[in-house]
Amino acid sequence: MKEYKFKRGSTPDLDRIYECLTEAFSSDIKKEDEKLITSYGILSSLTVWIDNKKLVVDTVSDTSNTDDTVILDSNKRFRDFLLSATGYTAKERLKQAKKAVSK
Template sequence: MKEYKLKRGFKPETDRIYECMTEIFPSEVVRDGDKLTTSYGILSELSAWIVDKKLVVDTVSDTSNTDDEVILDSNKRFRDFLLAATGYTAKERLKQAKKAVAK
């Protein structure tokens, strides 16, 4: 489970996160209160919800799938989802994670 800070202007709203998920993952997104869950490719479960104005994401990977194309597509879509939901690129998220560990 990881927490991601949202960029200024990116509202911590479940509906916005739902739109990001349905746009990027061509699979059904299930709402359970404020928690959104879907699965795609090697991600057998991807859950996202908002806590204290931060996006919390929990993933479960299917390690039995070894098809490189599926793995790369799943990872790309996951990164695209995080970019759309948080507004930060992978490089910016890494920088923030390093800063958080240093505190």
């Protein structure tokens, strides 16, 4: 489970996050309580919700799938989802993670 900050201008709104999920993944998205749940490629479960104005993402990977094209496609779509949802690039998210650990 990982938490991501929202960049200024990216609102912590579950409906907007739902739209980001539908853009990134071409799979069914279920809404249970205040959580969005889907699966795609090697991500057998992808659960997303908002807690304390942060995006919380919990993933479960299917390690039995060894097809490189599926793995790369799933990872790219996941990164694209995080970019559109949080407003931060992978580099910026890495900087924030390092900063949080050093505190």
